[in-house]
Amino acid sequence: MxxxxxxxxxxxxxxxxxxxxxxxxxxxxxxxxxxxxxxxxxxxxxxxxxxxxxxxxxxxxxxxxxxxxxxxxxxxxxxxxxxxxxxxxxxxxxxxxxxxxxxxxxxxxxxxxxxxxxxxxxxxxxxxxxxxxxxxxxxxxxxxxxxxxxxxxxxxxxxxxxxxxxxxxxxxxxxxxxxxxxxxxxxxxxxxxxxxxxxxxxRPTAPGMPPFDTDDENGVPPMPAFGQGERLLVTGSTHDARGFRKTQDSAAHQRLVGRLVGKIRNAAEKIARYETYSLEDAEILVVAYGFSARAALEAISELRRDGVKAGLFRPLTLWPFPEAGLKLAAKSVERVFVPEMNWGQVVREVERILHRDVVPITQVDGEGMRPQSIIDGVRGRAGMNS
Amino acid sequence: MSRQLYPHLRLDVFPTPYCTGCGHGILLGAMVRAMDEAGLDWDKTLFVSGIGCAAWIPSPHFNADTLHTTHGRPIAFATGARLANPGLNVVVVSGDGDLTAIGGNHLIHAARRNIRITVVCANNRVYGMTGGQVAPTTPEGCFTQTSPWGGEEPPFDLCRLVMGAGGAFVARHTVFQVRQLIKTLTRALTFDGFAFVEAVSPCPTHYGKLNDTPTLADFHNQMKGQYVDRRRYDRMNPEEQADKIPTGVWIKAADTITPPIDKGSSFIPPSSGLGSSSNPPSAGQGNSSNPPLRSRGGQRGGI
Amino acid sequence: MPRREILICGFGGQGVIFAGELLGRAGIRAGLETGQSASYGSEARGSACHAGVVLSSEPIGYPKVRRPDVVIAMSQAAYDRFASTVKPGGRVIFDSHLVKRGEIDDVEQIGVPAASLATRLGRKGVANVVMLTAAMEITGDVSMDALREALGEQSPEKYREMNLKAFDEGMAAAKAALE
The missing domain is CATH 3.40.50.970 (Thiamin diphosphate (ThDP)-binding fold, Pyr/PP domains)
Structure with a gap:
């Protein structure tokens, strides 16, 4: 609903x-x-x-x-x-x-x-x-x-x-x-x-309607609250539309977990958000999020001053990841870099989505991502002077 | 049970899943009668339970709002529900392993805070649902799956534990003392503060069969001699007390009870579910001319 | 105004972070884009800490200091670590009461005896305000009116008067230092 x-x-x-x-x-x-x-x-x-x-x-x-x-x-x-x-x-x-x-x-x-x-x-x-x-x-x-x-x-x-x-x-x-x-x-x-x-x-509401299943295609059932006379059965065990435990019922389990996953996956492109910067003629794509994207924005403008055609793809939603947007952004670039303040996490998701080699730029020194780390990473891998 | 109480049960899920001789059915019945005695509105009462046999007492048997949580956390869930809607009577029903082992921290803090919830601990002194493992309530020397040579650890006295944590209303009965149990539960349900009731309950299947009490009658005979009224217990000498456990109600003196923390913070009208008040800006908040907001609290270095 | 980067450094308890927030607030007051960040240890007192402030009339991309135009050093350790990171042609302003300066090429170094001035005011905790005020009077990175206004706003009530005295002291110290 x-x-x-x-x-x-x-x-x-x-x-x-x-x-x-x-x-x-x-x-x-x-x-x-x-x-x-x-x-x-x-x-x-x-x-x-x-x-x-x-x-x-x-x-x-x-x-x-x-x-x-x-x-x-x-x-x-x-x-x-x-x-x-x-x-x-x-x-x-x-x-x-x-x-x-x-x-x-x-x-x-x-x-x-x-x-x-x-x-x-x-x-x-x-x-x-x-x-x-x-x-x-x-x-x-x-x-x-x-x-x-x-x-x-x-x-x-x-x-x-x-x-x-x-x-x-x-x-x-x-x-x-x-x-x-x-x-x-x-x-x-x-x-x-x-x-x-x-x-x-x-949250959607509909008094009297079951709170754990719906025929609505978005997969989101209405949610009442305690104290409204709905006599709710809320449980972490597998349950049916009304909340009765169904701990031996295969179909109930399949339906419930399928809907929990499906209601987000089916709406993924609606939920997903991203921004792009300087992508028009980009040959180098930097995929960065959070604070690292601030460093990446600075890095691509510096790289561009030096003649490197770099662009930025910035997901605002990491989950669900903006898959369609990323595919579009990466369509005609030569290389993709993912700078992160970890040893390579989102880079795996980017690789999975693009089905191609993606270069991680990891800065794990307890400091905020530095533009220089990204510039060095891009230059090192792109075979340019560093 | 009087037929008049049937509407409070989801009769279509009966009979209960409890084993023959399990005491939890007695506690289930005592709870329903106590709710009736206390005159509480079932539609304004939330029953919260954790994981284990006892957690199934309210969920799904009670025809009221029930919240069947993760293992050990019912008191924490209940704390959130009660603070979010102080119009709810919040009653936790769960087992000894759930409330005092994995959930022990939540129990002592709820007692310390004096949040207005009622906690009923069905103490069968063993992990029943998982097949009968040793619990922090298993008497020393008793046999379980994981204490096959007799338990070596001393158990908690749950009432003393909760009293030590500041519990304002603390009580213990066996399910065989059913009249006292109903009376005590009735008082606990209407107590204006944190109330804890330990209901000692036999588990013939997993505890009894390994400890020479395979039937309900065996438990009855054993507990009858062991659990004595606290007034009688207090008159005994230490030698007599050694193998006895007192039952009854312990209430803190009124002037030593701190007010419950969840009084007067109602932001959700008990009848409506959504707290969608529009949070009007409070006076003196920020200011309107390019106003760098003063950071409140957590100010680093006074000067 | 093009992007300017100011780094304030010292140790925990000196009010380094407070000074950073104050400068950032003054930047906003002066109508500038402002980013203020800080680095400190888990200890509330004694560990090395620094605050970076980026001021610009344009939107700020990277909000942390990359290479400071100005370093304000309130301890010897901070001076030793950060003074040499200043840009060529930049300035290092240090507490001459606490720091023994070294030689740095192409950098103007100015000492301000902030700690002793603050002690003379009767509260050595206001050395940060003396220091920042003097530094901004020297560099002109932010309007002094904006800084004073921000100080009045950010100071807890009971310290406001003392902080404003420290501000005046910092103004005077800057003039003395430049003479």
């Missing part, structure tokens, strides 16, 4: 603000109508949580600091089913703990938003420094088959905008949605322009 759309005045007076990425994400959440936050402190996401404690007080929402990240994600799901628009924030190590809840949220189709401010890992790694190591964790971290949506902001403005989008997508598709930022954006301060109004999408 289709979500409903509401347009409200932006909670912050429309203007330009100077904010940190973490703070902008919190403001985006409030603008999106977030009214529940449960979290556990972790660098570099704590500033977001701290802002939420104040903002939810002002907006009459609910805030709780839980005993750990498993508790946080669990509280979010309880709140989501109680009718709230919930969010949490964390970083890699906390995200690992949240994975059991992410799987449950996907299985029970509970809308919620997780803002992951990625840091250098693995394990405790370097808490105050950036990385992009959670790309696969958000997508495949919980067991078995499910789909999620993940958005990747490259500026503080987008930390605000994409957090709003994350809430809307979570509600429209009844799916856990991630804002996959990193420390470089989370702790960056830039100008943020707040517009007059905010569009809020609300």
């Amino acid at each position: 289709k979500h409903t759309v509401e347009t409200v005045p932006a909670p912050l007076p429309p203007d330009d603000y100077f904010m940190m990425g973490d703070e902008a994400s919190a403001e985006g959440a409030i603008a999106a109508g977030c009214n529940f936050f449960a979290g556990y402190p972790i660098t570099p996401s704590s500033e977001l949580m701290v802002r939420m404690v104040h903002r939810l007080k002002e907006t009459n929402g609910s805030f709780i600091q839980m005993e750990d990240e498993i508790g946080s994600i669990s509280a979010l799901i309880g709140a989501s089913w109680a009718g709230a628009r919930p969010m949490t924030t964390t970083s890699g190590p906390g995200l690992s703990l949240m994975m059991e809840g992410i799987g449950y949220a996907a299985m029970t189709e509970a809308p919620l938003v997780v803002v992951d401010i990625q840091r250098a890992g693995p394990s405790t790694g370097q808490a105050t420094r950036p990385g992009s190591g959670d790309i696969f964790q958000v997508r495949f971290g919980s067991h078995s088959d499910y789909e999620i949506i993940a958005l990747s902001p490259w500026s503080v403005q987008e930390a605000y905008d994409l957090t709003i989008d994350a809430f809307n997508l979570a509600e429209a598709y009844r799916v856990p949605t991630f804002v996959l930022a990193d420390e470089s954006i989370g702790h960056l301060r830039e100008k943020v322009t707040i517009g007059e109004t905010v569009e809020r999408w609300h």
